[in-house]
Structure formats: structure tokens, C-alpha cells
Amino acid sequence: MHSQVRAHPSSGRGRPAGGSEGKRAAIVLAARRLFLRDGFERVSVDAIAAEAGVSKRTIYNHYGDKERLFLDVIGETYNTMIGAVVALMDKYLTDLPDEAVEDGIIAFSREVAMFAARTPERTAVIRLLMSEAPHFPALLAMEARPRGITASIAERLARLDARGLLDVPEPQDAANHLFALTMGQVNNRSMYGAIELSEDEVTRMATSGARAFLRAYRPR
Template sequence: MPRLPDKRRAILRGALTVFAREGYTRASIDQIAREAGVSTRTIYNHVADKAALFGAVIDESATRVAESQIEAMEKHLGGEVTDLREALVGFAQEHAVPGDREHFALVRQIAAEVGHIPAEAVESWQDTGPRRVQQALEAHLARFMAEGRLRAANPSRAARHLVLLSAGEVTSRSFHGAIPLPAAEVEQIARDGVDVFLRAYAPPH
């Protein structure tokens, strides 16, 4: 990601902290200004209103987290994969554990307040974050299908199945990382989910 000017970075960082803690509805520009160490006038010099600031925060945060998740995905699934099961388990374990607690605290707030958050901000978050990661995973699974290591199927649906089976349980039980599960339990859930996925998408003999 390109480096942001210091003042704007401070505003976005402070806003992320406040939105993650208070949610969209309860957060105020005054609170964000105090957290960021700037004046409210400075914030309004950068954004028109709270809705615009929230949109900027979720875009920046989702982009940063998506880049981290895609990098982890490439580590496990990119290049030559000799053991597909272990590669998928490694990806699933890393994907299931939130690496940025503040971002996922914000995700929990979005889930709780989605009816009160500007729809365009939610849609933009989906595009810059979850959908971008989903598309990267689809590309890897499509490659494994083309290589005959998975049966030919819809890569988009397969990507959703893999994430739901191997990371979805961790996400739901930990409330997006609010109550972390033991590492051994995360690994077992990932392995069980990957095994179910591989049985469902086994290539024909």
C-alpha cells in the first residue's frame, strides 16, 4: 500500500480505534479527534463527515488485512505445492486466526450495526477485503482443478466451501477472534475441514 501522509494516517488510525471500540453509531468526531491527537477541524479538512471517514477507515483497514491474508495464502498455496492437504491446512489455520484484532473488532461492529452503516461503505469493504481474498483463493483452486488435483467445479463455490469448512467454525466460535481458541483446536478444526473439502472435491479416479 502507498504510504499515507502522517496527519491522515493518524486520523485513520485514531478513527479505527474508536470505531472498533464504540461502533459506527456511538462514535463521534470529537472522540476520534482526541484519539488521533488532532483537532476536529483537521479531520473535516480531510473528510466531509463521519460516514466518509468510516468509509475511508474500512477501506484502508480492509486493504491492509486483505494484503496480509493474500500474502499468507501465497506462502501456502503459491508456487509448487507437493502436499496439497498440508498446504490447505496451513492456509486454513492462518486464515482462521485474525492477525489484526482491531480490524476484526471493527468487523464485529459492522455485523452488529449493518443496518445503520452507509450501504456504500459496507459494499466497498466487501470489495476491498473479503471479495478480493475470495478471488485470490478461487485462482489457486482453479489451478489445482486444472492440474487434476481437485475435480473440475465452480472455483468460487469451492473457495466458499473451503473457508466455511476449515475456518468458518473458528471464526464463529471465536466471534471473529474476540475469544481466541487454543492453537491445537484451531489446527484440528482446520484439518477436519480440509479433509471434508478434499473428499467432496476429490478428482475422479
Template sequence: MPTTNTPTTKTLREGSARKRAAILMAARELFLAEGFDRSSVDAVAARAEVSKRTVYDYFGDKQSLLKAVVDAIGESLITTIRQTLDDTLTDRTEAADLEDVLVTFSMRIATGMLDSSEYATLQRLVRAEFGHLPHGCYNAMADTPDEALAERFAAFAAAGLLHVPDPRLAADQFIALTFGVALDRLGSANAVEDARVRPIVVEGVRTFLRAYRTR
């Protein structure tokens, strides 16, 4: 049975950013290569070139270290999503632009984030080590991109471009209709390698707009 012990609650040191990053990278590499159970704190410390005590001082215990690895990858992906939102879905005031900008956003996420090594690493760790992660930690993090997209849809509604009584529901449905379909059907959302992705995204955007575009 997977361990279900909760992470430590002791006061942790912030410490050196360089050492913290080295420990996270070492743990990430070992957890992926050897698995959580077979990766010792001693091995993490040796790979990071720090003392075992430093690992404990910075992260408390091995389970908390795994959570920190998952959180760090997730935060990196969320930063990518927010940047993509800023680049593609900001200050759009023409209804005629909506289809193009929503397709552009979806394709950027599909090819730049969902097929990235960071996303693949996150999925592998969460699937393999789910029993060692605190309950709900990944789900809470996974909600953040949806909330960010919901904020943009609410802004479009305020500008009179969309009718979205529930922006979060609209965001969930948009994701399901676009790159979510590509992932479910094709196992990938990389339009560079698979020409079937873009037509799926375009039709998903059009379906979304038929439901939510202001009449």
C-alpha cells in the same frame, strides 16, 4: 433509526500520507471507544492533531470516514491473506502435497488472521455501525479473499491436481469446511489456544479433497 444518507461525492484531497493515516487511526480509536454517533469530527481532528477542515478535505464527511476506516482494515487483512496464499499455495505440483499445504494454509489463516486484533476490530465496527456504512461495502470487500483462493484452486485444476468446475464455489466450500467450522463451533480459530481447532481443519481439508481431488 440509523442514518442512511450516502457519503459525500465532492472532490477530495489526497493530501499528506502521514496526516491521512493519523486521521484514520484517530477515527478508528474513537469509533471503537465512543461509537460513531458520539464521535465528532472535532474530536477526530483533535486526536489526529489536524484541523477539522483537513478531515473534511481528506474524507468529505463522517460517514465516508467510517467507510475509509473499515476499508483500510479490510485491505490490511486481504494483504495478509494474499501473502499467506503466496507462502503456502504456490507452485505445488505434487498431489501428495495437497493435504499438507491446505492444512498449513488454513492454520495460518486461523491463527494469524482470524484471531488478529485487526480482524476483531473490523468485526466490531461492522456489527456496531452497520447502519452507517454504505450498503454492500463490506460484502464486496469480503469477497476478495474468496476470489483469491478460487484463483489458486483454478491453478491446481490446470495442473491436474483438482477437479473444480466452479473455483469460487470450491473456495466457499473449503472455507466453510475448515476455519469456518472452527469459528462457528468454537467462536475462535486459534489453534495455539484451543487444541480442538486443528482436528476440525484437518478433517475439513480431507472432506474437501474427497470431493475435489482429481481421480
């Protein structure tokens, strides 16, 4: 059959060997790497133990079973990725000078689209979430999170509306549209990272998407 997961035992060695906490961290790191790369079913607990440089029994002592380890690790990774996207949102779209709103939104869109296309951990964890959610309903508890992303955009758009720089009667809808026209386009076209997109493609998509957004929401 196709290759089974066999990690190199050496790759996990050399870390602070001492305490229980160090081993736990090594397990999390190894599990994240392997789960994101190969999915739940294709990764064996043996492989995680080898990659982390601990025995399999130690993993079972810490987490009880493979499923719990998976949910723990993926949940944490997902939250980290959502946080990174929200941070990106907060970094841009703030304090745009009146005359640079349109350029600012275009630059923001490019940045966000490029981030979407070039952060393999983000795409991998979302692909994993989508494919495993039917088998681990607990994963669906995280569904509410992405709202935070567009909520963050909506807040900025409402501010731009208040300054009369955009015409955004429904900020939440508009935020969804900006998201769909930039990051959403990248997600769909790349199949969440399964298909590689060139930098040019991403830039063109984001730019044309942002321009369409501006035509729709520019004050008349």
C-alpha cells in the same frame, strides 16, 4: 452509565507536528483505533481529537463530518485487511509438489484459520461493517471485495485439478467450501473475534475442516 470514551491526550503527542499531512495521518490513526475498539456511536469526535493530539476543528476542516471520517477510515482499513488475506492466499497454495498436495492444503488451512483468529483488526473491522452497514449503505459498496479471496483460492484449485491432483469440476464452489470449512468455521464460532478461541481449538477446526475438504475433492 457505562464509561464514555476519553482518550489520553498524551498518546497522540510527539509525532511530526508540522504539516497538514502529519495531522491528517494522526487523525486517521486515532480514528481507526477508537472506531475499531468502540464502534461509531460510542466514539466522540472530541475523543478522536484528543487521541490524535489535534483540535476538533481540524478534524471538521479535513473531513466535514463524523460520518465521512468514519467511512473513509473504515473503508481503508477494510481494504487493507482484504489485501492481507489475499496475500496470504497467494503465498500458500503455490507450487505444491505432487506428493505434498494434501499436506500443503492442511498447512494452508491452519495458517489461514490462525490468521483469521489472531488478527483483531480484521475481525473488528468486519464486525463494525456488519453492524453499521444498515445505517451507512455506502459500506455495502465493499461487499464485492471478499469474492477476491475465494477467487484467489479457486484459481489455485483449478490448477491442482489440471494437474490431476484434485477433482474440482467447479473451482469457485470448491473454493467457497474450503473457505467455509476453515476460515468460515473460525469466523462463526468466534463470532468474528467477539469470543476468544484457543490455539488448539483453531488448529483442530482447521485440520478437520481441511481433511473433510480433501475427502470431498480427492481424485477417485
